[in-house]
Amino acid sequence: MDEILEILEKDARTTPEEIAKMLNMTPRAVKNTIKRYEKDGVILKYKTIVNKELVRDDDSEVRALIEVKVAPKKDVGFDYLAERVYQFPEVSSCYLMSGTYDLLVVIEGKNLRTISNFVAEKLSPMENVRGTVTHFILQKYKEDGDILRKAKKDKRQAITL
Amino acid sequence: MTIKISKYANTIPPSGIRVFFDLVMGMKDVISLGVGEPDFVTPWNIRETGIYALENGYTSYTSNKGLVELRQDISKHLKQKYGLRYDYENEILVTVGVSEALDLALRATVDPGDEVLVPEPYYVSYGPNVILCGGKPVFIKTSPDRGFKITAKDIERHCTKKTRAIILNYPNNPTGVSYSKSELKSLAKVIIKHDLIVMSDEIYCDLTYDYAHTSIATLPGMRERTIYLNGFSKAYAMTGWRIGYVSAPENIIYAMTKIHQYTIMCVPIISQMAAREALKNGDRSVREMKREYKRRREYVVSALNEIGLTCHKPEGAFYAFPSIKNTGLSSMEFSKRLLSQEKVAVVPGTAFGPIGEGYIRISYASSLDNIKEAISRMKRFLERNKKR
Numbered sequence: 001m002d003e004i005l006e007i008l009e010k011d012a013r014t015t016p017e018e019i020a021k022m023l024n025m026t027p028r029a030v031k032n033t034i035k036r037y038e039k040d041g042v043i044l045k046y047k048t049i050v051n052k053e054l055v056r057d058d059d060s061e062v063r064a065l066i067e068v069k070v071a072p073k074k075d076v077g078f079d080y081l082a083e084r085v086y087q088f089p090e091v092s093s094c095y096l097m098s099g100t101y102d103l104l105v106v107i108e109g110k111n112l113r114t115i116s117n118f119v120a121e122k123l124s125p126m127e128n129v130r131g132t133v134t135h136f137i138l139q140k141y142k143e144d145g146d147i148l149r150k151a152k153k154d155k156r157q158a159i160t161l
Numbered sequence: 162m163t164i165k166i167s168k169y170a171n172t173i174p175p176s177g178i179r180v181f182f183d184l185v186m187g188m189k190d191v192i193s194l195g196v197g198e199p200d201f202v203t204p205w206n207i208r209e210t211g212i213y214a215l216e217n218g219y220t221s222y223t224s225n226k227g228l229v230e231l232r233q234d235i236s237k238h239l240k241q242k243y244g245l246r247y248d249y250e251n252e253i254l255v256t257v258g259v260s261e262a263l264d265l266a267l268r269a270t271v272d273p274g275d276e277v278l279v280p281e282p283y284y285v286s287y288g289p290n291v292i293l294c295g296g297k298p299v300f301i302k303t304s305p306d307r308g309f310k311i312t313a314k315d316i317e318r319h320c321t322k323k324t325r326a327i328i329l330n331y332p333n334n335p336t337g338v339s340y341s342k343s344e345l346k347s348l349a350k351v352i353i354k355h356d357l358i359v360m361s362d363e364i365y366c367d368l369t370y371d372y373a374h375t376s377i378a379t380l381p382g383m384r385e386r387t388i389y390l391n392g393f394s395k396a397y398a399m400t401g402w403r404i405g406y407v408s409a410p411e412n413i414i415y416a417m418t419k420i421h422q423y424t425i426m427c428v429p430i431i432s433q434m435a436a437r438e439a440l441k442n443g444d445r446s447v448r449e450m451k452r453e454y455k456r457r458r459e460y461v462v463s464a465l466n467e468i469g470l471t472c473h474k475p476e477g478a479f480y481a482f483p484s485i486k487n488t489g490l491s492s493m494e495f496s497k498r499l500l501s502q503e504k505v506a507v508v509p510g511t512a513f514g515p516i517g518e519g520y521i522r523i524s525y526a527s528s529l530d531n532i533k534e535a536i537s538r539m540k541r542f543l544e545r546n547k548k549r
Binding site: 011021157158160161 | 186188193202460512
């Protein structure tokens with residue numbers, strides 16, 4: 001992967017000027033590359049990783065992984081169903097899987113009830129859906145490479161030779 | 162009663178910048194660019210191996226030279242890395258870091274009165290180590306105009322009948338300077354001509370950014386006179402495990418092992434087992450850390466030059482050694498003021514010998530966020546302290 005992408009993936013706040021310094025390029029070249037990535041959709045958007053475990057408010061969310069078994073119909077592949085599923089705003093991730101089930105759908109909701117409603121009213125009744133298994137997430141430890149805990153303090157002495 | 166302190170202990174100079182260190186240690190919320198060790202913690206697979214060793218009761222001594230398996234791994238590693246062949250039975254010794262290895266190397270080869278060449282600026286322990294075995298350190302001053310590198314001529318000029326050895330350290334702490342193969346070849350020529358031993362501290366070899374690192378032991382005629390020193394501290398972020406190794410011709414390792422067995426006995430077994438994992442499965446982590454250091458290097462060098470501290474581009478390690486001469490301040494005064502005014506800690510260049518006057522050592526083994534903040538504080542500091 002291009003180092004510009006690698007740097008931005010680590011910290012999206014890194015400015016083109018800073019990246020230019022790190023990679024020995026001109027800021028202009030970096031800016032142009034980033035613009036191209038944005039235009040081509042390689043860079044989709046810039047977000048902040050919020051540790052929701054620490055956000056204690058009433059809107060705190062419940063998450064569930066739902067295994068979905070699909071009976072693909074002729075001329076209608078998995079993509080068709082996936083598209084119908086992932087358009088729901090409650091769906092935060094959606095993957096086609098190998099193995100004993102077909103789609104893995106990650107749902108976010110206010111509480112157990114909203115999620116079970118979604119499964120019962122939206123997901124299960126869909127044509128082609130043969131069955132679902134819902135797993136609720138109890139505790140998140142690490143997500144997409146980030147440990148959900150404040151970084152520990154530097155344990156080194158302030159000066160060593 | 163006052164106990165008399167030995168002559169040797171009295172001869173070694175106390176660290177001239179101890180006071181400064183104490184000042185730093187006593188201060189809170191300092192951004193430190195003064196740390197000579199990786200900011201990464203040891204990769205998890207290596208730590209996990211250490212835990213496993215403890216859990217399974219690996220708490221005993223090992224053979225003096227180190228675990229046979231580890232020495233075999235090191236032998237294999239050196240062969241793959243450089244094509245160098247060292248017999249694990251009698252040409253490799255596992256030590257408590259390069260620190261112990263260098264001390265042993267000197268004590269095994271230097272007699273009182275022998276001279277040992279030490280290019281300056283140098284890592285702090287080289288001089289005192291030579292003195293402690295009765296030798297005389299002869300410092301070779303390098304010039305910033307030539308990128309702090311020694312040349313064959315420099316060596317030639319400092320050689321006398323008593324010159325026994327030279328201590329090389331590349332990539333270098335504190336300057337980050339390293340030597341290419343052709344540069345090493347020209348050094349090797351004069352080293353062979355004067356029949357010197359080379360103690361080659363190549364602890365930063367895996368952190369070489371612009372070209373492949375060449376070990377001086379690989380050059381023709383050099384293996385027989387090279388004491389190759391390396392360890393796990395820098396590349397694998399294992400400083401606290403205190404483990405390194407030395408490879409050298411059999412008679413040297415034999416002598417070093419004798420001293421080692423009476424002083425250290427053996428390196429802690431837990432560290433040795435963790436080191437095996439580092440050699441076996443550590444490559445990926447080393448690669449990732451190196452990439453990160455490289456980016457920081459580019460950033461630091463260009464940012465320092467931008468704020469007016471001229472800095473050559475270091476070829477390795479994780480240090481930059483910028484000049485602060487245009488501030489009109491001494492290294493110590495600069496560092497003290499920077500600390501008190503902006504709470505940024507750097508190391509005065511004079512910690513590495515008098516030639517370091519006018520320079521500071523900046524370690525980029527610190528997160529990019531820290532580095533950015535430190536640089537912006539230094540910029541403010543420079544503007545405030547402009548020479549009138």
